[in-house]
Structure formats: structure tokens, C-alpha cells
Amino acid sequence: MDGKGLGSGPLESVEPLAGGTQNLLLRFVRNGRTFILRRPPEHKRKNSDETMRREARVLGALADTDVPHPRLIAAEGDTDILGAAFYLMEPIDGFQATSGLPAFHASDPAVRRSMGFSFVDALLSLHAVDPATKNLDGFGKPDGYLERQVPRWQSQLESYNEMEGYPGPDLPYLAEIQAFLEANRPEPSPTGIIHGDYHLANVMFRPADGEIAAIVDWELATQGDPLIDLGLVVAFWPEADGAAGMMSIQPWDGFPAIDELVAHYDANSPRDLSSLDWYAVLACYKTGIILEGTHARAFAGKAPKEFGDLLHATTVGLFEKAGRIIGE
Incomplete structure (x- = not known):
């Protein structure tokens, strides 16, 4: 996150979110900004990392459209950092x-x-x-x-x-x-x-x-x-x-x-x-x-x-x- 200019310091108020049955959601705060991290489950499926990359790609493509969607902040396709591909997005003020x-x-x-x-x-x-x-x-x-x-x-x-x-x-x-x-x-x-x-x-x-x-x-x-x-x-x-x-x-x-x-x-x-x-x-x-x-x-x-x-x-x-x- 430091290298992408996404604040500095520790991650605060870290908590898992419900809602994803196949993938994991985590909310945290850094420098007063709230982030949502989405990644595959601990026991990944064969295509889990590619699924994350594809999700991030389509969310990025929708950035300048009228489509209501989670706004992509940054994506990491390399699995070396967390052991899986993942991306960060803005939180959604809404309910299911x-x-x-x-x-x-x-x-x-x-x-x-x-x-x-x-x-x-x-x-x-x-x-x-x-x-x-x-x-x-x-x-x-x-x-x-x-x-x-x-x-x-x-x-x-x-x-x-x-x-x-x-x-x-x-x-x-x-x-x-x-x-x-x-x-x-x-x-x-x-x-x-x-x-x-x-x-x-x-x-x-x-x-x-x-x-x-x-x-x-x-x-x-x-x-x-x-x-x-x-x-x-x-x-x-x-x-x-x-x-x-x-x-x-x-x-x-x-x-x-x-x-x-x-x-x-x-x-x-x-x-x-x-x-x-x-x-x-x-x-x-x-x-x-x-x-x-x-x-x-x-x-x-x-x-x-x-x-x-x-x-x-x-x-x-x-x-x-x-x-x-x-x-x-």
C-alpha cells in the first residue's frame, strides 16, 4: 500500500465482513480511510487467483460509467504478498x-x-x-x-x-x-x-x-x-x-x-x-x-x-x- 500511495502506518479496525460465500472480505482503516479487501478463501480453488484478477479488471473498466459498483482502489495480481491475488475497493453504504x-x-x-x-x-x-x-x-x-x-x-x-x-x-x-x-x-x-x-x-x-x-x-x-x-x-x-x-x-x-x-x-x-x-x-x-x-x-x-x-x-x-x- 505504501508503494501505491495508499497511506502509511498500521491497519486499524480490522474486521471480516459477511456476504461472500466463495471469497473473503475484510474491512480495515488506514490513515482515516476505510478499505475493503477481497481475496480468495484460505483453501483456494484452481481458478481462485484468476477470478480475483478478472473481478478487478471489470471493476476498473466500469470506473467512468454510470454502473453502480464497488469502486476499485488498487489490485494486486501477484500471489507473493498474501499468498493469493487480491484487490482493494471502496466500502459501500448499503444493505442486501x-x-x-x-x-x-x-x-x-x-x-x-x-x-x-x-x-x-x-x-x-x-x-x-x-x-x-x-x-x-x-x-x-x-x-x-x-x-x-x-x-x-x-x-x-x-x-x-x-x-x-x-x-x-x-x-x-x-x-x-x-x-x-x-x-x-x-x-x-x-x-x-x-x-x-x-x-x-x-x-x-x-x-x-x-x-x-x-x-x-x-x-x-x-x-x-x-x-x-x-x-x-x-x-x-x-x-x-x-x-x-x-x-x-x-x-x-x-x-x-x-x-x-x-x-x-x-x-x-x-x-x-x-x-x-x-x-x-x-x-x-x-x-x-x-x-x-x-x-x-x-x-x-x-x-x-x-x-x-x-x-x-x-x-x-x-x-x-x-x-x-x-x-x-
């Missing part, structure tokens, strides 16, 4: 709605309605960024992005059969979903920056109003068809009672219905949404397959059975939702 609403937001349905549209506005601002102007050459492989999706996730699902004791995927509409995705693949939307995991648990709202303070958790960001993100919104947006399998917000009344959010995106974007059902089905398929991996590992004794069963039930719900979309 899936962890509970403050009294101001919980007491006013109009504020919650604003939160819903702000959620889409933040995505619109990201999808309006032209990656060609942000020095993101080599950040992802946008060519053939949609064509690779079904074979890639089908292969991952088939790989779970190698797990000892796993009886194979017992998932509704599996064959129908795969056939639908292959037969109805659209022409890709113009290349943009994809967040890759855009849902209500990965945004922070401002305490004083219903606006987005920041989009967080950029580890799956890449270049490709941005409607991938909107498909995730459709797949994960809670139902009328606020429940949505992996996340829930209470109270839910006031939040816009998913049709209103899609109409809002459509009215403010030049992208063609006529094939949005395809992206929503893909989101259900992809996410369900990722979660099913924990179910398979549980059979092999590599994950808790209760957790595996819970994620399997979520996968079944996602596949059932995909089946409903196909049948509509």
Missing part, C-alpha cells in the same frame, strides 16, 4: 435486501416498488456499456457464446455420474428443456458485459431510498450476450408472496411483478426481447445443474446430505419453472 429490509423500506410499499425498478435500471446501465471501449480484449469469449451454453452444461450434468452413489439426475422436463434450448436458440444480442449472477442477493440498496448502491460479486462476469442476465432476473424474481426458492424478501408487497420489470427493460433498451423465454429457460437449466452438483457430491459423502437435498429441491423447482415457460 435478502438479509432483511430496514424499517424505512419495510414500512413503505412505494419504496419497495422503486427498489424493483432500480434493480432493472442498474442492469440497463451495465448492458449499455460497450466493452470495446473499455480495454477488455480477451475478457471472455463472446463469439459463439450462446452456442456453447447447452453442450457445456449438459456435459457438466453428465459428469456428476462419476460421483459414487449418485443415481443420476432425477429432474423434471430435462429432455424437453434441452430440446427446447437447442431448437430455439436465438441470434445473439449485441455483445456487452455480462454480470453472470444477477439477482437480488448480489445487489446492495441505499439506506435512504430505493436506489441501488452497488452491484456486487462480479466473479462470473464476462463478455457475451447480456440478455443472459435478464433471463436470470426472470428465473429468480420472487413470486407474488416474495418466495423464490433460493431467496426471499419480506414484506414483498409493492415490488413490481416480473412482467413490469421486463416491460421497463424493453422500454429503455434497444435489445430485442422476443426470445426472452429462451434466456429464462437457460437460466433455470444452468443454475439447476450447478446446484445439482452439490446433491451429487452429497451422495459421495463430499457434502452434507441435508444441504444436497435442499439444493436438489431448488433444482427441481427451477426445472419445473422452465417447463412452465416452455408450455406457455
Whole structure:
């Protein structure tokens, strides 16, 4: 930090932060300035360091945009300093709605309605960024992005059969979903920056109003068809009672219905949404397959059975939702 002109002296008020399930967050103060450090877990995965480098790169690319995001202070890709790549960012004055609403937001349905549209506005601002102007050459492989999706996730699902004791995927509409995705693949939307995991648990709202303070958790960001993100919104947006399998917000009344959010995106974007059902089905398929991996590992004794069963039930719900979309 000294070499980068980021103050001097000891680190003070050091504390870990909750919120990252795959990576670690640490807050500290130096010379009166607060920093947030993000790094991989102690037991790194094979691609942990490269994930940190990619996150820092995309946050740096967004610096002069309207996209609400954690502001990058500095990044270190070398693993010699902390044993892992890491970066420093500004703290966010905000809260995650899936962890509970403050009294101001919980007491006013109009504020919650604003939160819903702000959620889409933040995505619109990201999808309006032209990656060609942000020095993101080599950040992802946008060519053939949609064509690779079904074979890639089908292969991952088939790989779970190698797990000892796993009886194979017992998932509704599996064959129908795969056939639908292959037969109805659209022409890709113009290349943009994809967040890759855009849902209500990965945004922070401002305490004083219903606006987005920041989009967080950029580890799956890449270049490709941005409607991938909107498909995730459709797949994960809670139902009328606020429940949505992996996340829930209470109270839910006031939040816009998913049709209103899609109409809002459509009215403010030049992208063609006529094939949005395809992206929503893909989101259900992809996410369900990722979660099913924990179910398979549980059979092999590599994950808790209760957790595996819970994620399997979520996968079944996602596949059932995909089946409903196909049948509509």
C-alpha cells in the first residue's frame, strides 16, 4: 500500500465482513480511510487467483460509467504478498435486501416498488456499456457464446455420474428443456458485459431510498450476450408472496411483478426481447445443474446430505419453472 500511495502506518479496525460465500472480505482503516479487501478463501480453488484478477479488471473498466459498483482502489495480481491475488475497493453504504429490509423500506410499499425498478435500471446501465471501449480484449469469449451454453452444461450434468452413489439426475422436463434450448436458440444480442449472477442477493440498496448502491460479486462476469442476465432476473424474481426458492424478501408487497420489470427493460433498451423465454429457460437449466452438483457430491459423502437435498429441491423447482415457460 505504501508503494501505491495508499497511506502509511498500521491497519486499524480490522474486521471480516459477511456476504461472500466463495471469497473473503475484510474491512480495515488506514490513515482515516476505510478499505475493503477481497481475496480468495484460505483453501483456494484452481481458478481462485484468476477470478480475483478478472473481478478487478471489470471493476476498473466500469470506473467512468454510470454502473453502480464497488469502486476499485488498487489490485494486486501477484500471489507473493498474501499468498493469493487480491484487490482493494471502496466500502459501500448499503444493505442486501435478502438479509432483511430496514424499517424505512419495510414500512413503505412505494419504496419497495422503486427498489424493483432500480434493480432493472442498474442492469440497463451495465448492458449499455460497450466493452470495446473499455480495454477488455480477451475478457471472455463472446463469439459463439450462446452456442456453447447447452453442450457445456449438459456435459457438466453428465459428469456428476462419476460421483459414487449418485443415481443420476432425477429432474423434471430435462429432455424437453434441452430440446427446447437447442431448437430455439436465438441470434445473439449485441455483445456487452455480462454480470453472470444477477439477482437480488448480489445487489446492495441505499439506506435512504430505493436506489441501488452497488452491484456486487462480479466473479462470473464476462463478455457475451447480456440478455443472459435478464433471463436470470426472470428465473429468480420472487413470486407474488416474495418466495423464490433460493431467496426471499419480506414484506414483498409493492415490488413490481416480473412482467413490469421486463416491460421497463424493453422500454429503455434497444435489445430485442422476443426470445426472452429462451434466456429464462437457460437460466433455470444452468443454475439447476450447478446446484445439482452439490446433491451429487452429497451422495459421495463430499457434502452434507441435508444441504444436497435442499439444493436438489431448488433444482427441481427451477426445472419445473422452465417447463412452465416452455408450455406457455
